Amino acid sequence: MNKGKIEKKIVIGNWKMNPSNNKEALKLFTSISKLILNIKNTQIVVCPPVLYIENINKNLKKISLGAQDAFWGDVGAFTGQVSVKMLFSAGVKYIILGHSEKRAQGEENSEINKKIKAVLSLGITPVVCFGENNRDESHEYLNFVKVQIEEGLNGISKNLISKIVIAYEPVWAIGKSALREATPEEFREMSIFIKKILNDKFGAKNIVNIKIIYGGSVHPENTLSFLEEGKADGFLVGRDSLDAKKFIEIVNITENEIN
Ligand code: PGA
Numbered sequence: 001m002n003k004g005k006i007e008k009k010i011v012i013g014n015w016k017m018n019p020s021n022n023k024e025a026l027k028l029f030t031s032i033s034k035l036i037l038n039i040k041n042t043q044i045v046v047c048p049p050v051l052y053i054e055n056i057n058k059n060l061k062k063i064s065l066g067a068q069d070a071f072w073g074d075v076g077a078f079t080g081q082v083s084v085k086m087l088f089s090a091g092v093k094y095i096i097l098g099h100s101e102k103r104a105q106g107e108e109n110s111e112i113n114k115k116i117k118a119v120l121s122l123g124i125t126p127v128v129c130f131g132e133n134n135r136d137e138s139h140e141y142l143n144f145v146k147v148q149i150e151e152g153l154n155g156i157s158k159n160l161i162s163k164i165v166i167a168y169e170p171v172w173a174i175g176k177s178a179l180r181e182a183t184p185e186e187f188r189e190m191s192i193f194i195k196k197i198l199n200d201k202f203g204a205k206n207i208v209n210i211k212i213i214y215g216g217s218v219h220p221e222n223t224l225s226f227l228e229e230g231k232a233d234g235f236l237v238g239r240d241s242l243d244a245k246k247f248i249e250i251v252n253i254t255e256n257e258i259n
Contacts, residue, residue, distance in 0.1 A: 009227075010165060010211060010234035011251045012045040012066060012127060013241025014096060025052040029059060031244035036062050042234070042255040045094045045127075046241070050082050057091040066094035066127070069102055072111075072118040084118045095119050096236070098129045098152060100171045109151035116152065120160050127236065128152060129215065130194070131169040142193060149197050161202045166194060166212045167236045173216030175238065181217035184230035191231065220249040227257040 013032075019025055025048055032046065039062060047066035048056055057065055071081035087095065097119065098112040112128070119126040130148045132141035145168075153161070168190050172179045182190075191212040198207045214226050215236030226232040234254060240246040 007209060007211075007233070008041055008043050009254050009257075010043040010045065010213060011247075011254050012094065012096070012165075012167075012213070012234070012236045013047060013247055014068060014099070014215075014236055014238050015046070015048045015241060016068070016101070016238060017049060018242055022052055022055055025049075026055055026059070028242065028244060029056050029063075032247055033059065033061055033063060035244055035248040036251070039251065039255050042251055044251055047094070047096055050087070053087070053090050053092065060091070064093045065091050066096065067092045068096050068099065070095045070097070070115060070119060072114040084115070084122055084124065088122045088124060092124060094125045094127055094165075096127045096129065096167075098148075100129060100131060100133075100169060100174060109148055112152045113154055113156075116156060116164065120156070120163060125163060125165060127165045127167055127213075129167045129169045129236070131171055131173075131216070133171045135170075135172070145190070145193070146197055149194065150201065153198075153201065156202075158202050158206045161198065161206050162208070162210045164210065165234075166198075166210065167215045168194065168212060169215035169236060171216075175217075178217050181219075181222055182214065184222075184225045184228070184232075187214045187226060187230040187232060218250060220246055220253060223250050223253040224257060227254060 045064045045066045047068050067087045070084040070087050074083055074085050097115050116126045130145055132144045135141050170182050173182045211233035213234040213236055214232045218235045218237045219240055
């Protein structure tokens with residue numbers, strides 16, 4: 001990040017497959033919107049299930065709209081898929097790609113790569129998730145993340161790389177059955193490691209402004225330490241994005257932290 005220049009941080013809520021109907025979705029969204037006060041340095045993004053996007057888009061104010069996945073093809077015989085173009089026309093500005101829950105269903109790095117390219121081509125911001133399933137004593141997990149990044153970002157133009165938001169989400173830290181959250185030090189180390197890979201691949205000057213955010217059991221209680229000690233550029237929040245108060249608390253802590 002450039003010294004002297006305040007770069008916006010980003011807090012993204014991944015609602016996953018929640019809530020169970022349109023009315024509830026609008027209610028949650030309205031509660032979040034009402035709690036937002038004076039936010040200047042933080043970009044707030046909410047990623048609801050795709051069916052709720054249209055309704056929520058009519059009510060946007062200080063929040064940007066995101067999606068949880070997208071397919072790379074424009075239109076055609078792709079049963080069950082929703083294209084980047086469709087999401088673009090529905091007002092989506094951010095798209096989460098390569099989430100571990102999609103990878104667990106068999107999504108490959110090569111597929112994520114195609115999706116990233118499609119998302120970038122329409123000027124939407126891809127939020128690309130990387131992270132190991134578990135950590136091992138011999139540090140093999142570093143190599144695992146390296147391969148995810150190299151294959152996932154293969155062939156992306158140097159001019160576009162800083163448009164991507166990188167989310168480091170160790171799989172063992174995600175969700176109700178998480179082993180534990182990562183420590184700010186673990187995040188910091190990984191973010192330096194990721195920057196080194198990006199640096200080698202895309203050149204230092206092209207990645208100065210790239211954002212690396214943390215995801216996996218983010219709560220108001222651990223937000224500040226990830227910002228201060230972990231130097232996180234923001235967060236990808238799962239469970240606590242379904243609780244308006246907690247989500248906005250995370251946003252406020254992020255907003256008020258001075259780097
Ligand atoms: P969690 O989910 O905050 O509930 O751990 C994070 C994520 O999957 O993005």
